[in-house]
């Protein structure tokens with residue numbers, strides 16, 4: 342028996358990175374998966390988002406584990422699309438127990454227009470609300486909702502420093518808003534025995550971190566920093582030494598705990614998976 346055997350999990354941003362990792366670990370532990378990803382660029386995304394091939398790869402990897410998966414291309418800003426994906430998934434898989442609102446966008450750069458602020462908030466905050474909203478009518482006692490925040494939600498002067506432009510400010514705004522959203526929704530849903538928690542990762546080794554705008558955030562002293570230039574600076578965020586980033590699996594381990602019945606009385610938790618990053622910074626936690 343796996344730790345989430347017999348459950349069905351809805352994971353957004355599942356084509357690659359942390360979302361794929363969450364889908365795979367939950368599947369390894371016995372869950373079937375409903376997966377969505379945008380699989381195209383948004384207007385202000387200035388680094389590559391996932392592709393349809395990436396989502397197909399997630400499907401193949403879950404099926405290799407002998408679990409079922411329903412995968413669709415959908416934008417978390419489009420609530421009606423999410424409602425339809427969840428309906429399709431439940432028609433096929435029979436139930437819904439776990440929601441992992443993980444999809445995210447972080448377009449950094451002072452050259453982006455102010456509208457990048459709103460696009461980022463629409464994906465990273467409204468997208469989380471849309472995801473939960475699409476799932477909620479199908480959730481019952483024992484269900485678990487997990488939202489992905491960020492170290493950026495708990496510290497000041499990181500993505501929201503002026504050099505990171507309106508997308509960075511929007512990212513910090515949206516991720517900060519995950520904290521009270523999770524706390525207040527956890528209280529509202531407690532009478533129904535539905536739990537709501539957040540994971541807050543530090544630098545994580547995915548396409549979002551390994552991108553030119555992020556290299557510039559960590560190496561503002563260089564005009565065109567490379568991955569190699571950024572690696573040493575990545576480690577400066579964490580309190581634990583020589584940790585430039587964590588792997589997606591480290592975050593998935595936290596998601597698995599929060600998804601499983603092992604955490605049946607854990608709700609409203611802001612679970613930092615951050616190698617001490619927030620302990621080091623002026624922080625809001």
Ligand SMILES: NC(=O)c1ccc[n+]([C@@H]2O[C@H](COP(=O)([O-])OP(=O)(O)OC[C@H]3O[C@@H](n4cnc5c(N)ncnc54)[C@H](O)[C@@H]3O)[C@@H](O)[C@H]2O)c1
Nearest residue numbers: 354358359379390391416417444445491544545547548549
């Ligand atoms: N990588 C990091 O260092 C880091 C740190 C803290 C928090 N996070 C958060 O972790 C989550 C996962 O990001 P990741 O690190 O795996 O990066 P990633 O870029 O690899 O994954 C994000 C996924 O979300 C998808 N996506 C983006 N906009 C979407 C939309 N509108 N609708 C549906 N899907 C959309 C992308 O296509 C991509 O597959 C995000 O919420 C991110 O903000 C990342």
